[in-house]
Amino acid sequence: MSNPLHVNEDKKQGRFNLNKDFIDKYGDLTLLFFIMISVFAIMAIINPNVFLSQGMMLSIANQFPILGLLTLAMMFAMVSGGIDLSVVSTANLSAIMASIIMVQYIPADASAGVTTLYILLSIVCALLVGCVAGLFNGILVSVVGIPAIIVTLGTMQLYMGIALVLTKGKSIVGLPTIVSEVGAGTLFGIPFPLIIFIMFVIFSYFVLNLRDYGLKLQMTGSNPTASKFSGINVTSITIKAYVISGLLAAVAGLLMTAATNAAKADFGTTYLLQAILVAVMGGVNPYGGRGKVAGVVMAVITMQILSSGLGMLQVSNFFKDFMWGTVLIIVLLANLFYNKKISKLS
Amino acid sequence: MEPLIEMKEISKNFGGVKALENVNLTIYPGEVHCLAGENGCGKSTLIKVLSGVHTPDHGEIFINKKRYKRLHTQESIQEGIQVIYQDFSVFPNLTVKENLAMGYEMSNNKKLVNWKLFEKIAKQALETIDVDIDINEKVENLSVADKQLIAIARSLLFNARLIVMDEPTTALTDKEVQSLFNVISNLKRKGISILFVSHKLEEIFTIAERATILRNGKNVTEQLISELDTNQLIYHMTGREIKETTYESEFNENQKPLLKLKNFGLKYMFADVNLEIYPGDIVGVTGTLGSGRTELAEAIFGIAASDSGTMEINGEEAKIKNPRQAVKRKIVYVPEDRLTKGLILEQSIERNIIISTVENLLKKFRLISDNKVKNSVDYWIKNLGIVAKFPKRNVSVLSGGNQQKVVLSKWLASEPDILILNSPTVGVDIGSKEEIHEVIKEQARKGMGVILISDDIPELKQNCNKIVTMDKGKVISIDHISEYAMSR
Numbered sequence: 001m002s003n004p005l006h007v008n009e010d011k012k013q014g015r016f017n018l019n020k021d022f023i024d025k026y027g028d029l030t031l032l033f034f035i036m037i038s039v040f041a042i043m044a045i046i047n048p049n050v051f052l053s054q055g056m057m058l059s060i061a062n063q064f065p066i067l068g069l070l071t072l073a074m075m076f077a078m079v080s081g082g083i084d085l086s087v088v089s090t091a092n093l094s095a096i097m098a099s100i101i102m103v104q105y106i107p108a109d110a111s112a113g114v115t116t117l118y119i120l121l122s123i124v125c126a127l128l129v130g131c132v133a134g135l136f137n138g139i140l141v142s143v144v145g146i147p148a149i150i151v152t153l154g155t156m157q158l159y160m161g162i163a164l165v166l167t168k169g170k171s172i173v174g175l176p177t178i179v180s181e182v183g184a185g186t187l188f189g190i191p192f193p194l195i196i197f198i199m200f201v202i203f204s205y206f207v208l209n210l211r212d213y214g215l216k217l218q219m220t221g222s223n224p225t226a227s228k229f230s231g232i233n234v235t236s237i238t239i240k241a242y243v244i245s246g247l248l249a250a251v252a253g254l255l256m257t258a259a260t261n262a263a264k265a266d267f268g269t270t271y272l273l274q275a276i277l278v279a280v281m282g283g284v285n286p287y288g289g290r291g292k293v294a295g296v297v298m299a300v301i302t303m304q305i306l307s308s309g310l311g312m313l314q315v316s317n318f319f320k321d322f323m324w325g326t327v328l329i330i331v332l333l334a335n336l337f338y339n340k341k342i343s344k345l346s
Numbered sequence: 347m348e349p350l351i352e353m354k355e356i357s358k359n360f361g362g363v364k365a366l367e368n369v370n371l372t373i374y375p376g377e378v379h380c381l382a383g384e385n386g387c388g389k390s391t392l393i394k395v396l397s398g399v400h401t402p403d404h405g406e407i408f409i410n411k412k413r414y415k416r417l418h419t420q421e422s423i424q425e426g427i428q429v430i431y432q433d434f435s436v437f438p439n440l441t442v443k444e445n446l447a448m449g450y451e452m453s454n455n456k457k458l459v460n461w462k463l464f465e466k467i468a469k470q471a472l473e474t475i476d477v478d479i480d481i482n483e484k485v486e487n488l489s490v491a492d493k494q495l496i497a498i499a500r501s502l503l504f505n506a507r508l509i510v511m512d513e514p515t516t517a518l519t520d521k522e523v524q525s526l527f528n529v530i531s532n533l534k535r536k537g538i539s540i541l542f543v544s545h546k547l548e549e550i551f552t553i554a555e556r557a558t559i560l561r562n563g564k565n566v567t568e569q570l571i572s573e574l575d576t577n578q579l580i581y582h583m584t585g586r587e588i589k590e591t592t593y594e595s596e597f598n599e600n601q602k603p604l605l606k607l608k609n610f611g612l613k614y615m616f617a618d619v620n621l622e623i624y625p626g627d628i629v630g631v632t633g634t635l636g637s638g639r640t641e642l643a644e645a646i647f648g649i650a651a652s653d654s655g656t657m658e659i660n661g662e663e664a665k666i667k668n669p670r671q672a673v674k675r676k677i678v679y680v681p682e683d684r685l686t687k688g689l690i691l692e693q694s695i696e697r698n699i700i701i702s703t704v705e706n707l708l709k710k711f712r713l714i715s716d717n718k719v720k721n722s723v724d725y726w727i728k729n730l731g732i733v734a735k736f737p738k739r740n741v742s743v744l745s746g747g748n749q750q751k752v753v754l755s756k757w758l759a760s761e762p763d764i765l766i767l768n769s770p771t772v773g774v775d776i777g778s779k780e781e782i783h784e785v786i787k788e789q790a791r792k793g794m795g796v797i798l799i800s801d802d803i804p805e806l807k808q809n810c811n812k813i814v815t816m817d818k819g820k821v822i823s824i825d826h827i828s829e830y831a832m833s834r
Contacts, residue, residue, distance in 0.1 A: 206711075206713070210713045210714060211711075211712050211713055211714065212704045212705060212707075212708060212712060212714055213712075215697065215700075215701070215704055215714060216701075216704070218693065218697075219690050219693060219697065219701055222690045222691075222692045222693050223686070223689075223690040223691070223692070223693075225686060225687055226686065226687050226688060226689060226690045227690065227701070228649075228668075228669060229649070229669060229679065229681055229687045229688065230669075230690075230701045230702050230756065231669045231670050231672070231673035231678075231702050232670070232701070232702075233668075233670050285692075289690075289692055289693065290692070
């Protein structure tokens with residue numbers, strides 16, 4: 001009996017017919033959703049006055065988009081069957097390119113209109129830098145054929161090196177005030193970084209989960225050989241994944257600059273490992289082939305609620321790390337058991 | 347004679363599925379016993395009960411009259427039961443002598459390596475089965491057949507009294523099968539029993555003395571092979587009669603060829619292949635390993651492009667450098683290795699069916715249309731009779747036959763002109779095999795050109811109108827089926 005699973009479909013169908021479609025579509029997400037809600041509820045119960053205040057909500061909404069975008073960037077690389085360790089370096093390099101343009105090229109007496117034009121130019125440049133960085137990663141991974149972890153470990157150093165040379169190791173400051181104003185601003189009461197994040201969540205969702213490209217990317221990530229034998233252009237699919245990863249990283253870099261009003265070669269290096277962990281927690285398969293945008297979003301929000309909540313309780317930073325680690329392990333284990341259950345149910 | 351092993355009324359359930367139901371198996375010392383049945387009939391489960399991997403829910407096992415309610419793997423090995431699994435469980439990065447002697451020395455609780463002793467043990471082990479393999483060669487450099495012999499030799503070091511071979515001939519060439527059979531006869535003379543698990547009819551008739559046949563987890567019959575004929579055996583295995591057929595192209599020969607190869611070649615692989623495929627043709631290609639038949643197929647499909655000669659598709663010269671171009675030119679390929687090349691196991695049945703045609707299933711903004719996907723998937727599942735009630739489940743849960751039908755439907759959905767199949771029915775049960783043959787013939791009748799690569803000569807005789815024989819990278823003959831039948 002090589003595999004008994006296909007035999008029992010008949011019997012089980014009746015019993016699980018009702019929620020079969022639901023589990024097929026959202027099975028892996030329900031668990032994450034409940035964890036997110038519980039973490040929120042626990043924090044709200046511990047200190048409702050502070051945690052449920054508008055200030056706290058705004059602070060959460062301002063903070064998680066950067067990690068969120070970096071995690072989405074990581075997700076694309078991981079779904080392709082690789083990893084992108086250069087996301088933070090790419091983000092910083094893009095932010096530095098934008099900052100250099102804004103600081104050095106905007107004439108001192110420029111009008112608001114001219115300044116805005118220059119800022120738009122610098123944003124376009126930053127996004128281009130992100131795409132080129134991703135393209136370079138993608139070519140090394142899929143054309144040259146070096147393992148992604150090695151390639152991006154190298155380019156992580158390379159991009160940071162370029163950034164260090166450009167800035168001589170110092171932060172770039174003195175950006176036009178409009179940058180930090182927009183960065184801290186709101187639209188219809190929604191913080192600007194959150195709006196940007198939502199835009200790119202929708203973008204990622206379309207690309208990964210709704211379009212044919214996303215399907216091919218997932219198939220390629222699961223098994224590049226069989227995908228090639230199915231007539232998929234594995235090389236181009238993989239390169240595109242890294243370009244998207246670079247683009248999302250560049251957007252994260254711009255948000256970092258807007259939040260801090262500065263750019264530096266080694267900003268936010270702790271984001272790297274967090275992005276990998278949150279991606280895995282959000283259901284991205286570390287072996288490639290699977291990833292859902294909704295899962296990543298929920299995972300990022302959960303971790304930010306936890307982080308801000310612990311901050312509110314004034315626990316030490318060491319304990320925060322401990323809690324992060326604990327929650328991540330719990331989610332990974334829960335996912336594992338849950339998935340086993342689901343596969344038995346089939 | 348006293349039986350060596352008696353398994354009585356063994357039952358085993360997997361979460362409500364009856365994998366085995368009151369199954370009996372009796373093996374006498376020094377006999378070659380065949381355990382036959384289609385895929386999924388419970389053969390593997392029964393072996394795993396015998397080797398101690400699975401605990402039976404019901405039943406008892408007698409080994410030399412000693413009664414066991416269940417066997418632990420250690421007990422099973424101590425009782426002299428050795429299983430040679432399909433992947434042989436050898437260490438590819440170690441040498442032959444290390445593979446042979448290490449487990450033996452470790453089971454004797456030796457902590458240090460004595461190389462001289464290692465050599466002695468290894469040589470003796472190979473001598474017992476009378477084969478000659480360089481003991482200092484790394485196992486990864488050996489052929490599949492030699493790896494298997496290493497595994498057999500190793501099992502003898504553990505005083506095996508019963509060697510279970512789980513589909514041992516799947517990856518062997520005809521010649522290698524012959525030498526494996528010699529080894530088996532050798533073992534038999536030494537009084538060692540063999541449980542030969544297979545669904546290949548010819549082999550069963552060649553090597554086995556008695557057969558236990560399972561179907562759907564139940565005993566069908568236990569009989570001497572000499573009392574059975576092919577049709578009875580097929581009937582016992584499948585529960586239905588399968589008739590012998592032949593195939594003739596209904597298209598006349600004056601048409602333009604769909605595919606024409608002229609002096610087609612690839613360095614070190616194959617050379618000077620001249621071949622024409624007409625609509626309605628099912629061209630069988632056969633030849634031993636190293637004949638270049640797989641390389642030829644993969645060159646046509648663009649996996650490793652040919653470097654000499656020309657290819658014409660519908661009368662136009664074409665160069666195909668990668669599979670994408672081949673698919674665009676309506677040439678598709680069902681690879682030999684279904685599990686790593688044909689299917690993406692971790693993905694759903696549905697996705698595996700639509701993967702090559704997803705571009706035809708889009709709506710606005712290049713979004714995938716769920717409706718079109720569902721229609722296409724439902725159509726192919728129904729059309730090819732794929733047993734899959736949950737198309738969103740991983741394709742890995744399907745049986746071999748259904749998996750192969752998924753690969754076929756992936757390509758048929760792209761409406762190809764030329765379908766190349768490489769050993770499409772290996773590891774597929776007889777029922778599905780027949781259904782796959784029917785699908786191929788039906789497509790050919792509609793005007794498709796088919797290239798069918800196979801080791802299974804009866805398969806080619808039943809389904810092809812032309813047969814190409816290759817050897818060492820050259821085509822040695824192209825016969826019409828009537829000439830082929832007469833020439834052998």
